[in-house]
Amino acid sequence: MSDAITSASRDALDQAMQAVARGDRSALRRLYDAEAPTMLGVATRLLRRRALAEEAVQDAFIRIWHAASSFNPERGNARTWMYSIVRNRALSLLRGESRMELREEPVDEDVADTSDDPETLVARLSDGKALKGCLQGLSPKYRQAIVLAFVHGLTHAEVAGRLALPLGTIKSWIRRGLANLRECLQ
């Protein structure tokens, strides 16, 4: 996708969001058609259960409908806002689930995509994205911890468990990784 197309579709989403804020449900449908499949992909990577992921997307669109009037295009684009909503919703389902053990559905192995390991993912980022170079410039251990947290919704403790390292080590790796990323992406 060229940057011109990206920017045109961003504007279209921003405009649709402003129409949603005015109560236009056909605009909500446009947002859904454009973004629901990728939002479902994001939620599925986090939750690894298709039914739960659909629940997260459903809640996200209900939230978008009710909160669209608080969306301010000057503070960021509609697309980023939509993804932050679905991510928040998926994370709270994920954490609520582990806390309460309410959900007994097993993980859907077919949606727990093995191509989603951190190194493969970073390699798949577009070369045009500064994020790719900056993630690749990080020490591999920082990179892995950061990508596991963001893409799979792992907590500090879960990253520590996965990498068999102390919690404090993971916390400081992620903080150092974030500081380096911030420096690089400036």
Place this chain on the structure above:
Amino acid sequence: VSIAEHELIAGEYALGLLTEAEGMALEARMADDRALAASVQSWRERLAPLDDLAPAIMPSDDLWTRIEAATYRPDPARGLAHPATPRPAGAPARLWASFRFRRAVVGYLLFVSFAGPLAVAVAIAVRPPSASPPPASAPAAMVAQRSEPDLMAVLLNEQQQPFAVVQGYSGQRAQLLALNAALVPEGRALEVWAVVPGADKPLSVAVLATPSGAPLRLAPEWVRPDLLFQVTLEPAGGSPTGLPTGPLIGGGKLQEAL
């Protein structure tokens, strides 16, 4: 590398690493701290390319139907003819003063009260004629309902459309009078929370799976002006954690009835 603490915590938040309580605290700070809010936004944009790599998965056919049902409004024509304007800061009092708002509320109350008298009329019509005096329970019911409600809360969604009404009797009790039925998706529930001054968390006062009214579980002393209600969408049976987990639908405060 030197980096401001607020940038680091904003990054941890964008990565999804804060606990629910830490996240809520940060969101509250973001409302006042522009630099923090901007930093969270920057992190989200920096990390967005990783979300773009998620596989596109076609949602099931009924996902949109469920969203559509949950975003139904009683009178869509009004919403289109009079676009909801962004809410001015601290507006409840001014909202009450607005003619259009009062008209909307009155219209909504007429709308929701329509079904009530109709049901009563049907009940009377189907009752077999009887020469005996009214049953003994009738006077008792009249006594219980005689005191006039003096408080009211019209619960609004974020587009300022009323979706539920609460009636209160100062120092006694309050009840949810009516709820826009279509807000409750199949298999989910709406949960009503009271934000009681001095309490450290919202208290669940009702879980509703159907559009019927319901009494609210409130201590009598809480039933006074300015008691804030909030409504969230939760799994069937209500929040699994005892705290709001689902998206906020809207809310409103008890006020002296006009």
